[in-house]
Amino acid sequence: MRTLIRNGTVVNSTGTVAADVLVDGETIVAVTAPGVFTEADRIVDASGKYVLPGGIDAHTHMEMPFGGTVSADSFETGTKAAAWGGTTTIVDFAVQQKGTLLQSTLDKWHEKADGNCAIDYGFHMIVSDVNDTTLKEMDACVEAGVNSFKMFMAYPGALYSTDGEILRAMRKATESGSTIMMHAENGIAIDELVAVALAEGRTEPVQHGITRPPELEGEATHRAIQLAKVTGAPLYIVHLSARHALEAVAEARDAGQNVFAETCPQYLYLSIEDLAKPEFEGAKYVASPPLRPKDHQADLWKGLRTNDLSVVSTDHCPFCFKDQKELGRDDFSKIPNGMPGVEHRMDLLHQGVVAGELTLARWVEVSSTTPARMFGMYPRKGVIAPGSDADIVVYDPAAKQTLSAETHHMNVDYSAYEGMEITGRVSTVLSRGEIVVDGGEFHGRAGHGRFLRRDLCQYLS
Template identity: 55%
Template sequence: MSVLIKGGRIITAADDYVGDIFIEDETVSLIGRSLDVRADKVIDAGGRYVIPGCIDPHTHMEMPFGGTVTCDDFTSGTISAAFGGTTTLVDFCLQQAGQTLPEALETWHEKIERAKPVIDVGFHLAVTDLKEKGTLEDLAKAPEEGVTSYKLFMAYKGAIMVDDETLFRVMQVASETGALVMVHAEHGDSIDVLVKQALAEGKTEPKWHAATRPPITEGEATNRAIQLAHLAGAPLYVVHVSCKEAIDPIARAREADWRAWGETCTQYLFIDESYLEKPNFEGAKYVYTPPPRPKENQEHLWHALSTGVLSVISTDHCPFRFDGQKTLGRDDFSKIPNGGPGVEDRLMMIHNFGVREGRISLNRMVELLSTAPARFFGLYPRKGTIAVGSDADIVIFDPNKKKTISAETHHSNIDYNLYEGTEVTGVPETVLLRGQVLVEDGELLASPGAGRFVRRARFGEELPGAAGERPISVG
């Protein structure tokens, strides 16, 4: 089906102009003013922003953790993403105990075959065991499958934390295979000691989740990962940066022109550690890792985003329901499943509090939410921009429409919202994936299976055309 988007304000990471976009065969075919073409569907985008579909490179759909499983699968989670203007996500394929790395990848492919996504999906490979079930040879083969990023956890001792030898060996493989290394940077050993000491002293409330994971533990691990990656010659991407202690070593690495970058997540820009003290165990809703920080870190994060020290805003969408999942830790904060929702709210929150309040420009917003993730994770220029030949992943955004964010109206399976009651100005109105309308005027028009698995290019390489997909069967 061909689509003509008329008269919108087209905004990319570099450009800002009024024009028309003609879409056919899933890609952008023409861009210009007053295009004289016939189309099966015409969308009047006058008074609207037209931006590339957002890319969320940090989600956890249907992920086992802490004795339970996140409550969004690849259908509900991607529907929620689509309503928020996200047209591609890259999810973490987590190697489980006893699994080889190829078995872990096959498990995640089975998930998207069963719970078919509405948007496009890629995978990171989260390595938890190289000694027993994983091999360096299997790791090296992952980029051939279009999985071009490796994730390692420097925390969660006794579960998924890796030691420094494993961390360094994976970095060495990445330097040889063209993969990007991603790290969850916290000093897991000291955190383990602090948690055990707190519990022994009867400190069980949610607020102790933050108290036992102080910012210095994140700063130390961030610096250690940067140094080891530089030694190995591997590119490094630090996920969910939450505080100045972690920003500073990234800033030093950027100034030295080392290949180290960082992201933050929406929640760290708005939620501080006081939320963990909400009564009636409500603070458990804000137990995610790293934890909410002292409020002054929010301005440090905004400054790092505006100056280029941090490169991406993701969500770390890791949804555990309050009733029945978060409450598993009612008497022990260490048993509260770590994670929070947010895949639907990112664009609206960043537009309202970032762009409208003058912290970042519209172009920078597009870069942080779409173009930079596409570049880091081997999706650009097929995704992450609006250009002839790129996938027609497009969001038509009404910058003046108001909305109150609430669990009553979001599309995730989770039973609460981190930003409950927040009024924003600016809402995705129409969302297209490869020219197919997914969402229009608050209604879902696409069916599960509209999305595809996308094989990504190696770090630093580009992904032209539409070849190399693994189609998802329907029916």
């Protein structure tokens, strides 16, 4: 099957050009001046539209156990929703439980995902039990195409690792060239603040944000950077939300250290005011790190422009308001942490283009090209170029839409952006040459997506 996408504006991280794109089977075979090719089995008219490399969401949590429940999107529903929003690859997290092996954890996540994903997928590994066996298994994970390992400075008693354990894992990562990903919040101090709040009868959702102040994210980020400096390990800070943490990352990058960071759309658009909504509505916005005061948003947008923030992912971890978020109605510390977002990341970042916060090229860079390079998928993914997978999004920059739970495709009963009016919308999505979304209809299928064995980060110096 040969597909010709014609009359569009191709947008790569290097800039824009009026060009046609020819796809043969699963692969892009030509990017040409308009009109060079005129025939194909299938023609997609992209007049007035952008032609982008498919989005890569490098931080999702499908079917993730947390707080006595499980995130609401399965690999099937979550990847279909991602495709609706122009994301054609996700990298999800396999979660090691204390006392278990990394290999059995990876096997379990393959069982969940294999045959169920509508788009391509890879895995990071969450390391929560650092011991001699785990450290040896990290090498086996790298051989299996999983070469990024997430650790937590938060959640004592569950996922938390001590500085000593982090140091050991970082030394192992240095040996293999793999990347340590860090949830950087001072969990020990946070737990103390939570205990004080509950003892004083402060139980409402906004306390989640108050007891996780930005200073404790900044402190943990600085500490993680110093541990990485001592060991020489590449470090990737996940879901950075606060200027305090951003300042630490910027300082390390200016010094030439292999430190990278992502932020998420919720930190660019939402704030602690959403956490403070009455009648328990704030529970919809409970995630960690928490939403910050609005004045942090300008710093994050600036960080994206200066490349101190390299990637925008979603941390998609949806829990329904009814029955799941309500577990913490009388105790904010029991509200499952996480928000839905995998379907709207590309659209929300396009609003940054509309508002003048990002260029078109930077939009593509932070949503597709850099994640591909960061996590060893480039040039197979992340670029419109001959030889790359035909993961392509035809995007209408003039279309209007209103975000709502009534129209989204994520398996969750609320939208964090309910009623938000935005400009721009996905028109057509190809995943490895197969049209999965077109004309407001889903044409994909569970099982189309393939597991991606990833190479090492391409940014290490």
